[in-house]
Amino acid sequence: LRKNVEDFTGPRERSDLGFVTFDITADILNGKNGFPTFLNKNALIIFDWNVKQLFLYLSAEYSTKNNALNQVVLWDKIMLRGDNPRLSLKDMKSKYFFFDDGNGLKGNRNITLTLSWNVVPNAGILPLVTGSGRVSVPFPDTYETTKSY
Amino acid sequence: QLYYQVLNFAMIVSSALMIWKGLIVVTGSESPIVVVLSGSMEPAFHRGDLLFLTNFQHDPIRAGEIVVFKVEGRDIPIVHRVIKVHEKGNGNIKFLTKGDNNEVDDRGLYKEGQNWLEKKDVVGRARGFLPYVGMVTIIMNDYPKFKYALLAVMGAYVLLKRES
Numbered sequence: 001l002r003k004n005v006e007d008f009t010g011p012r013e014r015s016d017l018g019f020v021t022f023d024i025t026a027d028i029l030n031g032k033n034g035f036p037t038f039l040n041k042n043a044l045i046i047f048d049w050n051v052k053q054l055f056l057y058l059s060a061e062y063s064t065k066n067n068a069l070n071q072v073v074l075w076d077k078i079m080l081r082g083d084n085p086r087l088s089l090k091d092m093k094s095k096y097f098f099f100d101d102g103n104g105l106k107g108n109r110n111i112t113l114t115l116s117w118n119v120v121p122n123a124g125i126l127p128l129v130t131g132s133g134r135v136s137v138p139f140p141d142t143y144e145t146t147k148s149y
Numbered sequence: 150q151l152y153y154q155v156l157n158f159a160m161i162v163s164s165a166l167m168i169w170k171g172l173i174v175v176t177g178s179e180s181p182i183v184v185v186l187s188g189s190m191e192p193a194f195h196r197g198d199l200l201f202l203t204n205f206q207h208d209p210i211r212a213g214e215i216v217v218f219k220v221e222g223r224d225i226p227i228v229h230r231v232i233k234v235h236e237k238g239n240g241n242i243k244f245l246t247k248g249d250n251n252e253v254d255d256r257g258l259y260k261e262g263q264n265w266l267e268k269k270d271v272v273g274r275a276r277g278f279l280p281y282v283g284m285v286t287i288i289m290n291d292y293p294k295f296k297y298a299l300l301a302v303m304g305a306y307v308l309l310k311r312e313s
Contacts, residue, residue: 078193
């Protein structure tokens with residue numbers, strides 16, 4: 001379950017720059033992402049004997065006039081074996097600048113944020129898994145000129 | 150007897166070559182097995198780890214994937230993660246990478262004036278890995294005498310092996 005508050009400042013170098021603050025609640029151990037899923041019953045074990053770490057990342061996916069598909073990673077975290085698998089982060093700012101390739105953020109109603117992770121084994125296959133929750137975020141129609149970030 | 154041994158040696162070399170070339174075709178990558186050379190992806194990958202790549206063109210590049218790429222004009226493959234993707238309707242993709250262990254993205258590593266990578270720069274995507282195994286290659290590179298010694302030993306073994 002995530003709440004988002006967006007400010008929107010730009011343009012810089014004639015590209016839109018978006019600001020998003022977010023909360024992340026995730027229960028990686030049980031494969032839940034704040035949303036009930038069928039995995040509940042199986043108590044899926046993500047950190048099994050062959051998992052060294054998880055590389056988690058929050059990515060924003062959206063379409064613009066310029067580009068049919070855009071994906072920008074806003075935040076990432078390395079979760080080592082033995083770390084607390086339950087995340088409860090509040091009021092996080094994005095780690096990386098959310099630049100669009102052009103001016104496609106203004107007035108864009110549908111930015112989808114998803115939490116995914118890369119399972120890094122001790123040896124073997126490297127799968128990419130997407131969490132089961134996603135949030136859709138709209139950006140306002142106007143630029144903000146005062147920095148409230 | 151000598152004729153047989155030469156044939157034996159040639160068979161081994163050509164089989165190894167066929168397996169390697171076959172792997173290149175099956176994975177679609179010019180270099181399907183690479184060794185990690187730097188610590189920029191720690192703690193996931195360390196120097197000396199071996200990576201197995203595929204490079205299927207129909208598989209689009211997506212954020213979060215680990216790609217191995219070469220900067221235009223340089224021969225060294227770099228293993229980093231994709232953090233930004235912008236894809237046009239016609240399938241043209243440009244993307245930005247960053248090493249997990251680096252503070253900043255890879256723009257400093259790209260060519261002068263280059264801000265994005267494209268499909269053509271990609272050697273492959275990391276699908277699997279084995280730790281430490283690639284150290285042999287690094288040792289052979291840093292200590293060429295070791296490489297020659299190893300080749301000499303292998304050659305001598307094959308040539309001197311006798312049928313019982």
